[in-house]
Amino acid sequence: MSDSTGTAADDRLEVGAERPPRPYVESPIIMATVRIVAPFVFSLGAFVMFHGADSAGGGFQGGVIVGTVVLLIAIAFGIGPTREWISSSLLTLLVVFGVLLFAGIGLTALVFGGAFLQYEVIPVYEATKYGIELVEVGIGIIVSGTVVGLFFALAAGYRDPDGTEGER
Amino acid sequence: MIAALADRAYFVAAFLLLGVGAYMLIGDRNLVKKVIGMNVFQSGIFLFLVASAFVTGASAPLLTEPAPYVSPLPHVLILTAIVVGVSLTAVALGLIVRIYEEYGTLRADLVEEVGDGE
Amino acid sequence: MTPVEAVLLVFVLATAVATAVLRDVLAVIIAFAAYSLGIAVVWLLLRAPDVGLTEAAVGAGVTTLLFLLTIAKTVRPPSDELFVDVNLPALGVSGLLVAALATTLTALPEIGSSSTPVATSRVTNYYLDNAYAETGVENAVTAVLAGYRGFDTLGEAVVVFAALIGLLVVLDREVLA
Numbered sequence: 223m224s225d226s227t228g229t230a231a232d233d234r235l236e237v238g239a240e241r242p243p244r245p246y247v248e249s250p251i252i253m254a255t256v257r258i259v260a261p262f263v264f265s266l267g268a269f270v271m272f273h274g275a276d277s278a279g280g281g282f283q284g285g286v287i288v289g290t291v292v293l294l295i296a297i298a299f300g301i302g303p304t305r306e307w308i309s310s311s312l313l314t315l316l317v318v319f320g321v322l323l324f325a326g327i328g329l330t331a332l333v334f335g336g337a338f339l340q341y342e343v344i345p346v347y348e349a350t351k352y353g354i355e356l357v358e359v360g361i362g363i364i365v366s367g368t369v370v371g372l373f374f375a376l377a378a379g380y381r382d383p384d385g386t387e388g389e390r
Numbered sequence: 391m392i393a394a395l396a397d398r399a400y401f402v403a404a405f406l407l408l409g410v411g412a413y414m415l416i417g418d419r420n421l422v423k424k425v426i427g428m429n430v431f432q433s434g435i436f437l438f439l440v441a442s443a444f445v446t447g448a449s450a451p452l453l454t455e456p457a458p459y460v461s462p463l464p465h466v467l468i469l470t471a472i473v474v475g476v477s478l479t480a481v482a483l484g485l486i487v488r489i490y491e492e493y494g495t496l497r498a499d500l501v502e503e504v505g506d507g508e
Numbered sequence: 509m510t511p512v513e514a515v516l517l518v519f520v521l522a523t524a525v526a527t528a529v530l531r532d533v534l535a536v537i538i539a540f541a542a543y544s545l546g547i548a549v550v551w552l553l554l555r556a557p558d559v560g561l562t563e564a565a566v567g568a569g570v571t572t573l574l575f576l577l578t579i580a581k582t583v584r585p586p587s588d589e590l591f592v593d594v595n596l597p598a599l600g601v602s603g604l605l606v607a608a609l610a611t612t613l614t615a616l617p618e619i620g621s622s623s624t625p626v627a628t629s630r631v632t633n634y635y636l637d638n639a640y641a642e643t644g645v646e647n648a649v650t651a652v653l654a655g656y657r658g659f660d661t662l663g664e665a666v667v668v669f670a671a672l673i674g675l676l677v678v679l680d681r682e683v684l685a
Contacts, residue, residue: 270561274647274650275644275645275646275647275650276452276454276645276646276647277452277646277647278450278452278557278558278561278647278649279558279561279647279650280469280558280647280649280650280653280654281654282469282470282472282473282562282653283469283558283561283562283565286473286476286562286565286566286569286570287561287565289570290565290569290570293569293570293573297573310683310684313684314683314684317669317672317684320665321665321666321669324662324665325662328658328659328662338659339658339659339662341655348644350642350643350644350645350655351643351644351645353654354643354645354650354651354654354655357654357658357661358650358653358654360665361654361661361665364665364668364669365473365665365668368477368668368669368671368672369476369570371672371684372476372477372480372570372574372671372672372675373570373573373574373577374684375480375484375672375675375676375679375681375684376480376483376484376487376574376577376578376581376675376679377577377581378679378681379487379491379581379679380487380488380491380679380680381679381680381681394613394614395613396509397509397618397619398613398616398618398619399509399513399514399517399619400517400554400619401613401616401619402610402613403517403520403521405606405609405610405613406521406524406606407520407521407524408605408606408609409602409603409605409606410521410524410525410527410528410602411524412598412601412602412605413528413595413598413599413601413602414527414528416595416597416598416601416602417594417595417597417598417599417602418528418592418595418598420533420585422533422536422537422575422578422579422582423527423533423536425575426527426536426537426540426575427527427528429540429567429571430524430527430528430540430543433543433544433547433563433567436547436559437547437550440551440554440556440559441554441619442616442617442619442624442626443554443556443626443627444554444555444619444620445620445621445622445624445627446620446621446622447620448555448622449555450555450556450557451555451636451647451648451649452557452646452647452648453636453639453640453646453647453648454646457636458622459636459648460554460555460556460627461626461627461629461632461635461636462632462635462636462639462648462649462651462652463626463631463632463635463652464626465556465558465559465649466649466652466653466657468556468559469558469559469562469649469653470653470660470661470664472559472562472563472566472567473562473566473664473668474664474667474668474671475566476566476570476571476574477667477668477671477672478671479571479574480574480671480675481671481674481675481678483574483575483577483578484674484675484678484679485678486578486582487578487581487582487679488678488679490581490582490583495583496582496583496585497585
């Protein structure tokens with residue numbers, strides 16, 4: 223997994239067998255563009271995620287947009303370095319935290335004597351509105367983590383039985 | 391007849407997309423193209439549902455806009471279905487990667503032959 | 509049906525047919541990305557901006573990348589011809605499907621009519637009338653998604669989560685990244 227200095231001769235995404243991992247593209251245009259665009263796309267994704275209550279948007283939409291930022295970076299700077307930058311445990315923690323946040327809000331309503339996800343029993347100002355917003359954030363975390371996780375899992379490929387990993 | 395078709399153009403388009411998707415699922419031998427066909431089929435269903443929610447001259451279901459609104463319920467269903475769809479596509483592609491490792495081909499007919507030979 | 513809508517529908521159908529008839533898998537993936545972009549604009553025209561946002565990010569972005577990764581991991585069959593040979597039995601079956609669906613066409617309501625069962629439905633109008641008063645959320649889609657149908661959405665989120673676990677199982681891996 224960590225051995226991203228590839229072994230395969232047909233390794234097209236990371237050139238060089240012995241050298242440290244470096245971006246696979248020669249074109250500086252893609253890298254410069256991604257460097258400029260990525261923060262804006264991330265901001266857009268966060269805006270769409272947090273502003274879902276008052277305009278078009280929400281957890282699913284914003285989460286996918288935030289996830290694509292990582293995919294952009296991975297495509298421009300190489301999948302191996304990006305995989306090391308975003309550690310596996312961080313990604314796992316994020317996705318699990320999202321699910322627990324969603325379920326936890328539902329259970330909090332149970333604690334205050336309501337039904338599952340019945341926000342209005344929680345004694346907070348505008349509980350329903352903020353409950354929905356928090357749930358949307360939870361969805362966004364799940365979706366963005368999942369999109370990134372699916373990408374990296376598919377990029378890593380099937381683990382061969384003889385132990386050589388098809389690392390690309 | 392023509393006027394009736396023009397009034398229901400989105401439904402006609404949805405049916406044609408279902409046809410194209412079904413053709414790719416059944417007729418194409420390449421497994422990746424079968425998955426793409428599945429995606430086309432699925433968006434045909436989405437088009438049918440979203441088109442049925444549309445009302446001419448209505449605004450999007452943002453309550454700050456002036457009434458009337460289109461129905462928000464199909465939008466909610468499609469929204470989640472798209473994200474679930476991409477997850478399932480990823481699982482299907484994972485299966486394809488695995489099939490390629492095992493059989494060395496992506497052609498459905500050759501996979502069957504290799505499977506029979508064993 | 510405005511001219512913009514007509515052109516867009518023709519574009520969507522043309523790209524869909526292109527995905528079916530092109531032989532090269534890379535060309536099919538590119539045609540599918542164009543198809544997704546076209547259908548994202550269709551969602552906007554049908555006043556579904558939430559769906560359009562998702563489709564643009566998922567269909568034209570994430571799905572295309574996943575397909576590209578797959579052919580990078582497996583094989584892109586070399587092709588001398590531009591188009592696939594038509595598979596007549598499959599064409600017959602899908603033609604039958606379209607014909608069977610088309611028989612329902614006259615029974616369906618006109619698109620955009622304000623008297624369709626969806627527009628006059630009690631459920632639709634309950635959401636539109638009460639969403640703001642009951643939830644304080646101005647986007648009715650969000651109100652239904654996380655408020656009225658929150659339990660449903662929890663299920664959807666868990667399905668997405670389970671798909672991630674399923675992919676790890678299929679690929680025989682233990683870590684995500």
